[in-house]
Amino acid sequence: MPYSNRIPFNLQSIIDASDNGFVVIDKNYNVVAANKAYCNAYGINSSDITGQKCHQVSHHSDVPCHLNGEDCPHKKVFETKAPHQVLHIHYDLNNEEEHVRIKGSPIYGTDGELFLGEAVFPIAKSDDMGCDKQRMLGTSPSFLACIEEMAGAASSNVPILLNGESGVGKELAAKFIHNKSERKAQPFISIDCASISEGIFESELFGHERGAFTGCVGRRHGLIESAEGGTLFLDEIGEVPLNLQGRLLRALETGYYRRLGGREDLHADVRVICATQNNLRQMVEQGTFRADLYYRIAGISITIPPLRERRSDIAPLVKAMLEKIKTGSGTTGRITGEAMEVMQNYDYPGNIRELQNILQKAVAVSTTGLITDECLQLNNFANIYVNPLADRRSQARDSKTHGPSTNRSLTDVEATHIESLLHQHDGHRARVAEELHISERTLYRKLKQYNLQNVGKNRN
Structure with a gap:
């Protein structure tokens, strides 16, 4: 059946009257109808948008957003048949990021077929x-x-x-x-x-x-x-x-x-x-x-949420800050993947202010302008990784052996923490890597670096 015949005409009139973007989507992610505001936002003619996949139009993605780890209103509405609201990042006609609030609601066609109705409300853009x-x-x-x-x-x-x-x-x-x-x-x-x-x-x-x-x-x-x-x-x-x-x-x-x-x-x-x-x-x-x-x-x-509750923002914040922090030679600072992993798992009790301070110190310490994990001077060593199950006995033992944590090197603390997790998970390396938010390949490298290959039950 043609897309235009699958929803009542009066619904099309209603969505055309809306100042905000509105789109109707079927169970297969196909756009059934969209108003002018929606079409204009994504640079597509109203006559061309029907039949296109919603995730290709707004996300510039070949797969639905829930397969990219996002909270998908399409999936929720078709599963629950109830309204669902999310915050998303869309890409406009210029391929620029657009922060939007989406209100998804179930809509039924003349024959009882279920559709998703999405109202799109732009919120502050990053440039604003x-x-x-x-x-x-x-x-x-x-x-x-x-x-x-x-x-x-x-x-x-x-x-x-x-x-x-x-x-x-x-x-x-x-x-x-x-x-x-x-x-x-x-x-x-x-x-x-x-x-x-x-x-x-x-x-x-x-x-x-x-x-x-x-x-x-x-x-x-x-x-x-x-x-x-x-x-x-x-x-x-x-x-x-x-x-x-x-x-x-x-x-x-x-x-x-x-x-x-x-x-x-x-x-x-x-x-x-x-x-x-x-x-x-x-x-x-x-x-x-x-x-x-x-x-x-x-x-x-x-x-205002603390930085530890918005970890996905740490990498873009680091990138933006490094663009402003110059090395002694006047070049922009850079950071290795390993150092970024450490920074993404640090607790930041001082939040954004501490993040900037850490980067400024790291750039000053680095002789090449490249920040490695050895350049990082993190003050909250007990909370480098968000781990509520950390072994307190291990921490107490380390305190006696090494003195106050603030006098220890970052590598010592990281080695102790990884050893603790290996014991907690009986040597299950995949689980340890998941809890540390790093790849298993990176974990294996660290196990070799810290001579921890035989800790736990040596499970693969």
Whole structure:
């Protein structure tokens, strides 16, 4: 039966009316119908798209996306007959990456045949993530979900609270939100609340009048005034002294404040974004952070994932950072496959900031500009590999033998860790390689390097 006759005409009219891309796909991955927005996005005429494989159109792949390890809405919808939503990377007509959110839904034809209806919603492209020569870079599901949250939050004036560990890039995230908002042409003012002493915090934030305190010889505008019309970013909001939280709350609730020593109420038209690495809810329970201030700043709460939860982003981040880190001769740094494997399995307690620091040190140590695993100086040796089943007795023995882990070489730690895994898996090398996220060939090379060929039961 012709593709155009397999769905009702009114459905075609509905999808044509959508501003976003919409495509209907049959059980064999063939495109049955698509609207103009979808065809335009991938540079295909509406008369030519029917009958083409969906994965060839949007993924430029000869096989369905689930065979490439992706969460496939086609597979899910046809298995469950229920809606399914995913984040994907598509390739547009220029073969450029496009981050999209896909809402897949079951659609039934006139004869009861099941089809997949896909609504495609573009989210922030990587080129749109730039801020001051820095970019938020990544394609992992957790990263893309976070980007979509931030892009959605940017369209409102509701206060935002960014949660995340040290070094995940909370200020860069705040700049991303600012640059996606209607205030992007206005100032972005950042305040590190942890670096300002209690004695001058009020003056820094609200400003002061002449004679407000000893040694004050003139009026000074505060940072909140400098952010007029734009965005005020309060980093480490949990460090604001408890006795000053009330004044901050009043300014956020009413939009009015006074300079220190002043009598005139000033109006602040600012979008407030706060960030913290602390558990503010716990601080509220402990009485060190005001509950009313917490609920005021957390209108929208977004958690930025740590680097260990987005390991697939490590390689592109390393590549992007090395393009900016020059060797002594002015060339761009490079990295071996073995060194990349180690970096992809390291825990990064300092997240993006630590990753950049590690690469800078490695380039400096390397005499050729080529980073090998010997060049890497990783500080979190106990967590080089994410392994909750690590042998604690082995770690304790190593501590006695070698002293503190931070004084040991990376190769010593790696050898100990591999030996521990071999014992855990009774010498089953395939399982050890899988847990280390390396190939068996690489594992065999390391076993020979560390003289561990006979550890365990010598299973193949």
